Amino acid sequence: MKKQILFVDDEHRILTGLERMLHGKRDVWDVTFACGVDEAQKALEMKKIDVAVLDINMPGKTGLELLSEIKNNTETKNIEVIILTGMLDGDLKYKALELGAADLLNKPVQKEDLLARLRSVLKIKAYHDELVEHNVLLEQQLIQSQKMELIGHLSAGVVHDLKNILMGISGYSELIVFSLDGNSQAKDDLIQIRKSTQRATDIIQQIHRFSQQGVKVEKECSLGLIIDECVNLLKHSFSKDISIDWHTSETIWLLEAESIQIYQVVMNLCVNAAQSMADGGRLQIRLSEVNLEEESGSKKQISASGHHVMLEVSDTGIGMDPETLEKIYNLSFSTKQSQGGSGLGLSIVQRIVRNHKGFIKVKSQPGCGTTFSVFFPLSGIN
Template identity: 35%
Template structure:
């Protein structure tokens, strides 16, 4: 901080005053302390000498009571801390006071007084003497009296330093107060004198300060004809010139500032060290009050890298990630340009960036959606072919099993083949679930009932170390969906949550009505506005990294060990929810657990009651003619063998064109058409339309290795009587045929 002339003069004079005051005070305090000390020591010597005289008789008479009274009397003297009496052999006779008596130091009885100083006491030692008289009888003279002086003991008296310390403290306090009074009063006098001397300079200094703040009022100083008066006149002329120039500059700056603030790019200026020195409105909206350029970035390493880039000459149109005002990450296109001085040295930087966060997220959402859709198409195609292969294995196994007694050794082998094929069919079903081609029976259902039923099952099957908490919102509107598929989707989420908590934890399942007013983008999932029933599954497990979270819905991707997961659970959830017109969001951080939220569109009306179980298959032989159209030979032969075993007449066609021809030839005879949907030359959809054109009331049972496609519902509305999912067991085929024939 720059000191004014008056401040410097004051500082110098006051410093001298303080120094003189301190020296004087120090010497005065030192002198008074020495005088006080000598007075106390002198008084202590007198007390000790008198005590040595007083204690003569009690020591000679060895009167302990008298010694004790004498000690108590001396102890009551001012500043006496303790009193001890010793005999000639330095044996303690009596002690009175605080400090416990100790062994006497080496003393000489020839000295009338000895003095020792300790931290808290002055200790005085004095010998005790007695004068003895004796008679000698002379023959030729009168009686003569002789006197002898004997050393009979010691007096030890301790005097407390408390009084001297108290006195010293008072001396110091008095000296300090007097010094302060002297210093303060002197300082005021010096201040007054210097202020009068420097007042004209203060007027000029205040005028300069006002100009700095934008006040160009002329200064008023009485004309003195000296240098200060001339300086005042020239100063007023300079003020007028600065005022005119400042007006022109402010007008120009206002135009530039208005443009600076209106631009929708975030603009900023940096000093050479990377400190932000100027920003526009858009920058403040996005990044708030950041004061360091590198502090904007989401990682220290990124900040250091960009610091090097700036040092190397700036950047142009680079994609970077910044920390936004609310802590969210921003994706921007940034350019920064160096500013040089006349010597070519970098003195700062000018830069701007454009926020492309929303655009980038929408792009990533589109890419992720297209990726999952592509994988879904691939998975669906694989599952379709897989189901066609499994149809023969599972169908013939079930048919063969029905003809073999359970006691037969072959029954066990056939049963194993059937179970293995069923497991493979379940795997294919999961692939179809991800591909959004699963088998769905759409009804208006209560998600609360579904969750409560699932929670009861989980509490019985999950480890007791996992606490399951269910929170359902009352009067939750229904959703339109397949209860079995949604049950499976939520269960898969709960199983994943369980596997994320191997040491136990808490599993929360929550349902609620959720009204979304504006479009919401979470990670890679875009949720449009609308009314939803939201199901949240939260665990307190290990959580996921951002890289893992990007891949969790891809089929066959799993973080579990070999043999502990197929990687289809969440892929199936994704397909099921998408097929219900719903959306999924995932929030997870390593060590903080995971929350998966399902957004299901709110349905209208009320919840439909569950229908009872289907009746058992009537094992009695059937009558009727069935046309089976399928391009897979094994499916045709399997269907023919099963149906003919139950006395149905079966006609076969290998593709759509042949199926239409056969139906046209025998339409009055055919009672039911079993129609595959995916065939060469002519697909099932076109074949259905042509068959219905030939006979509007023809009964058609749709059969496919895919799940139900969207256009299947059009076929149901057009008159299709049922749906048969490949692969199937012989009982499933017969049950579907029986239902279709009964319509």
């Protein structure tokens, strides 16, 4: 997306000069020229400005007053501001820096000076935006981990109580079975009740094991075992029209990672896959070892070489067009907002994978399903 730059000056002559200097930059920057404060305020409301270049002396409201308004408004505070100053502006220059200006530019403006300062301020803004995005993600990841931890603690009590109730149902059914003679229909029905009770006990035990393992903080974890646990849990919650194709792996695939984070990766990918198959389909999970020459993932991923385990999660769902694919890792990007999607899942997956020196590749086409391939470097112990 083109960066948005706003120039504010009360003199048309100066704005025309600036416009001429920036003529060759129109394909990389979107430039708006505002003559005076009123026009500037309109542009600030209408557009998502990245950098504002403000004249220090303007009638009505000075550049410094406008700067202070920009920095005190939560909607605009992340705009980087450059102040245009003249020879006579003296201490006002320092005041501008105190108020949060990123740089100062002397009048008369020289083209090379202007371009160099714009480039450097845009670079600072890009670092700043990335830091803000990382912070939000880290916060969300922490909340998710804390929620899992809480569920782990709560589930211990719930599992205990539910097991007692189920034991009661199962025990009384058994007593009635013994008291009934012969092969009555009632006896067969009671045997079914006992079987269902046993299944319910297994499921709650799985939930409990899952949440307990999530709480532990280890330095190593087995990707194979984590997928086993996730699949056991998910098969009870997915619609019956979705088949899960996963064969417990013979290799356990040790990763240098905390299991809670790897759970988050597997769960988010599988849940997305299932959500893309509202009318049913097949979720396939595969693990294999790959020796990479020099490989790199899609956008913003690092490159890597050597032994990796490749986790593939494929679905036969709705797939994605190139435009959606471009945005899937963006914080808060979701095409499922009406169903409660927050757009955090893949941002968190990407962050965890990157932190473990891995990378992700995605293949998808509308109507033809999606495959996410996640590469993790193998720990030396495998």
